[in-house]
Amino acid sequence: MGSHLIWQLASLRTGTDGWEDQESLMDATARDFRNASASALPPSVQGAATAFLSRWAGYADESTAIAQRFVGALHATADDYSTSDDAVDRQFSDLDGRLGPRR
Amino acid sequence: MTVTIEIPASVPARLERPEGDAGGADALATTLYTAAGRYEEFADRSRELQELGSWAGVAYQGYKEASAKASGEHAAMATTVRRVARGVTAFADTLRDLVSDHDDLVERKRGLDDRRAQLIADINAATDATDNEIAAFRERSVDLRAGYSDLVRADDDLRRRVRENETLLRQVFEAADTLSESLSEDGGVPPIAESAMNRPGAPGSGASPEQVRRWWEGLSEAEREAVIAAYPERIGQGDGLPADARDQANRVMLDDDLARLGAKDDDGTLSELERRILANAGQARDALVNADAYTDPLDPSLRPGGTLWLYDPAAYDGDGRVAVAVGDLDHASDVAVMTPGINTDMTDTTYYTDRMMNLYESTRYNGDGSSVATMFWLGYDAPHGPTDLATLSEGRAEEGGRNLADAIDGLRASRPDDPAHLTAIGHSYGSTTTAYATHGDASDVDEVVLIGSPGAGPAGHADDLGPGADHVYVGRDSRDFVAVLGDEGWIGKLGIGLGTDPSSEDFDAHRFEAEDVDRSWHRNTGDAHSSYLDNDTESLYNIGRIVDGHGGDINEAPQSYDPWYGPAVDPEWDRDPTADQPGRSDTTARR
Incomplete structure (x- = not known):
């Protein structure tokens, strides 16, 4: 594996780590919304507050999924680059460029 | 003979306590601020990870395109949930006020009921009552009826405010409960706030302080609460608005920063700038705690209270802008605005708020009984110190002077019918800033006080400042190195200062005694430059007299002069300073 590709894969890994952190933050946010209670508010406000918390728990779930998809895509990208680099490496190592009887 | 005396009914039959728990609402707001911080982090990270x-x-x-889209949408979500959180904070603040008002009403009703019971008992005990006694019973009955009527009106008003507070919070939630609303520019803004803010004269629209005041006067109470919750940045900096409105808005922003950035700190996602903002917010919080707890020196039952008049902790790359007052800026008879000098940023907020308490106490303790408010104002980018090239020029002072003049215009405009006696005090580089602000007719102050001044900027003579030489005062400790940098005499000081030395004969202001008993034998930039607002000093005594409107009663000190045959002379050099001496340097009540 070439040094440039190694460096590039390390960058992709940095990105993956960042997105993984964000995924876990948004997961915690979704839980916070679900666990939050509107009971401290007056009854006339509780309905609107509960609807808000429920919808935003859903939005946070979506954000978690988005971060997760970035993680997956970056993982797949890194894997694809790595696999394709190995395959190309094999093709070139199988390719015998010599002339004459030594080939 | 039978006499009928009508006893009024005990009304209202029931005083309903406002529903809800402010502490629980604060906890909910914290959850929302935490979420806002995480949405912000999502937006930032999407951008950075591109x-x-x-x-x-x-x-x-x-x-890159996918992450850019995620960044923009999550930034919008962060703004919306932050607005909702602020709405909950404002609701909780108002709820506390409403519960306090309710408790007052309960106390009032208890008093009325006691008087009613006593009247009934007195009537029942009376036999062969005289005409005078009957008339007295009737008078007590009429008074009671009026008291109950007032109570009913107050209760109706309280119920209306409770309903409005609840309606506002409901609208805040409803303005952010669909995805399209949450992603829109005005997600979480209740319609009542938006329509109020779109009217001419709203702060932040380019309107003058007078127009802003008229806009505010045209709002209903519900609209005022709504704009404080939805637009605290604009209300908190709205020159011309009542200080109380600015304070409410700025406290909402402060709660936001403390909760949101505190949560980001816990998550490990705080940037360096945000770390500074959080530290600044902590200073503002601590300063307000001290100011709110402060008791008046003449009346320990009186708490003049703190006001967060300006709060912008991210300004100037995290140095911050802030103004904290001790006392009621909206009603105090005597108001002082103190501008600090070099090396001051928001991390000094508690230090200077403590000095404002010193000044409040000095003014009240030696004063004529008038009400007082004293404000530390850091609304400009103060140079960082001797190594900062900005210290050597007047550029920051000139810019700061414009900001200070705007602030003073704002204070004036907010009280058109009840103008305060207003004193502008500047320390060190802040004295040059104050001179720029009050130069000519630029601002409307009654007194100017320059302390530890390196020069009066554009003013070559005390008459060049707005209130005129009779109302321009100067304090200089003879050992204060900074305060001898200003020009005086025919040679001057090679332009190292920032204009004319205001304690000199050339400037001709009223110089007051300002020597410190702990002064050194040599000039320095330490205690000699930083003790002007310390308790029981000559300087603080005299400044208190000026703030109280009695500048004629200061203990004058001879001006410095620069004879042709030698260096400048300060006649105060050889005088023995005093401390805690009544009528000269006693500034504290014994409590």
């Missing part, structure tokens, strides 16, 4: 080393090509373009 650059991944040397990755290029079609796949990278696809990734």
